[in-house]
Amino acid sequence: MRKTSKARIAAASTVVGLAAVAAPVALAGPAAAAGGTAPACVSRSVNAAGHYVDLANWCNKTMRITVVFKDGSETPCFTMSNGASMTVRYGSKTYARTAVC
Numbered sequence: 001m002r003k004t005s006k007a008r009i010a011a012a013s014t015v016v017g018l019a020a021v022a023a024p025v026a027l028a029g030p031a032a033a034a035g036g037t038a039p040a041c042v043s044r045s046v047n048a049a050g051h052y053v054d055l056a057n058w059c060n061k062t063m064r065i066t067v068v069f070k071d072g073s074e075t076p077c078f079t080m081s082n083g084a085s086m087t088v089r090y091g092s093k094t095y096a097r098t099a100v101c
Helices: 006-016
Strands: 018-021 025-027 042-047 052-057 063-069 078-080 085-089 095-100
Touching: 042 095, 052 063, 052 095, 078 085
Parallel strands: none
Antiparallel strands: 018 085, 025 078, 042 052, 052 085, 063 078, 063 095
16 A cells, blocks of 8 residues: 655645545656546546546556646646545636546
């Protein structure tokens, strides 16, 4: 089980309002960019009114994901262990998709 430093979670929290739940979630390198849409085994539940998306990795492997917004911006790339879940809050942006990175 990989430990995620509080500083890295705090940094992500400042950028996108991250609230990690359950298994570890870590920021990947800054050079990561959005790729194709994440597979269905990365579940997402979008709450547009609350400006957040709940994500969970059920892929039976570690996944690197990012949330992409309608304006083309995206969150940092997160590494999610199998079984990990997290909430990404995005303020006034509009959710477009969850992508691999």
